[in-house]
Amino acid sequence: MFDVPGWGGHRAGQHVDVRLTAPDGYQAQRSYSIASPPEDGMRVALTVERLDDGEVSSFLVDDVRTGDEIELRGPIGGYFTWDVRDGGPLMLIGGGSGVVPLMAMVRHRAAAAAPVPARLLYSVRAIDDVIYHAELDRIAAADPTFMPTLTLTRAQPPGWTGLHRRVDADMLEQAVWPAADAPRVFVCGPTPFVESVADILVQLGHAPQHIKTERFGPTGG
Numbered sequence: 308m309f310d311v312p313g314w315g316g317h318r319a320g321q322h323v324d325v326r327l328t329a330p331d332g333y334q335a336q337r338s339y340s341i342a343s344p345p346e347d348g349m350r351v352a353l354t355v356e357r358l359d360d361g362e363v364s365s366f367l368v369d370d371v372r373t374g375d376e377i378e379l380r381g382p383i384g385g386y387f388t389w390d391v392r393d394g395g396p397l398m399l400i401g402g403g404s405g406v407v408p409l410m411a412m413v414r415h416r417a418a419a420a421a422p423v424p425a426r427l428l429y430s431v432r433a434i435d436d437v438i439y440h441a442e443l444d445r446i447a448a449a450d451p452t453f454m455p456t457l458t459l460t461r462a463q464p465p466g467w468t469g470l471h472r473r474v475d476a477d478m479l480e481q482a483v484w485p486a487a488d489a490p491r492v493f494v495c496g497p498t499p500f501v502e503s504v505a506d507i508l509v510q511l512g513h514a515p516q517h518i519k520t521e522r523f524g525p526t527g528g
């Protein structure tokens with residue numbers, strides 16, 4: 308969570324660029340989605356997944372302390388955004404940390420108490436990888452028009468009765484509103500995840516202009 312004096316506000320789904328500068332002048336820059344909703348004012352939350360060999364993510368997760376100053380540029384991105392006034396139904400499909408900008412939309416919708424029906428299909432490897440688990444459960448418990456669904460692709464806890472495979476055509480056919488309902492679909496995650504989900508949605512008859520995608524990175528999940 309960063310206090311950003313002078314922050315002019317953002318739309319759910321936008322990101323910032325984080326630039327780190329070492330004492331010798333070496334710089335590294337990466338993009339991170341804004342996890343907080345516009346309603347949070349000048350407080351901007353990022354959620355960073357630590358990659359073991361990741362230059363920037365490991366620094367942000369391991370080394371940044373309260374009181375540190377970080378260079379942020381943004382908000383960036385006008386396409387992968389959703390506002391309650393855009394309506395729905397709202398279909399969010401996330402892989403791994405790709406859930407972050409989708410969470411900003413979930414939080415925005417909850418903060419605005421918008422009665423837009425919304426579903427989240429969230430694919431992770433194992434239950435411990437689920438980000439925002441308690442918060443998602445809490446929002447869903449308080450709001451019957453929000454339905455999160457998890458799929459655990461690699462390992463499932465004992466007694467798990469939910470989905471346990473990668474997102475495929477059958478899963479999307481079950482989880483996504485029919486194309487005739489023209490859901491607004493947002494897909495975010497590792498590049499191969501996003502491409503595969505978007506291709507299947509088009510095959511299922513969803514109009515490409517209703518499918519907005521954000522690719523996080525080169526590796527699969």
Ligand SMILES: Cc1cc2nc3c(=O)[nH]c(=O)nc-3n(C[C@H](O)[C@H](O)[C@H](O)COP(=O)(O)OP(=O)(O)OC[C@H]3O[C@@H](n4cnc5c(N)ncnc54)[C@H](O)[C@@H]3O)c2cc1C
Nearest residue numbers: 337338339340355356360361362363364404407523524526
């Ligand atoms: C628009 C946008 C929004 C993003 N939002 C977020 C976010 O909210 N939270 C978040 O954690 N990340 C997010 N990312 C990914 C982020 O920008 C970095 O790519 C990621 O943190 C890795 O950077 P690094 O410096 O730690 O790894 P690097 O040092 O760049 O790479 C280390 C290793 O990880 C691999 N790698 C690089 N990027 C990824 C990736 N995204 N996934 C898996 N493997 C990767 C590389 O191939 C390399 O092997 C976003 C990316 C984009 C484009």
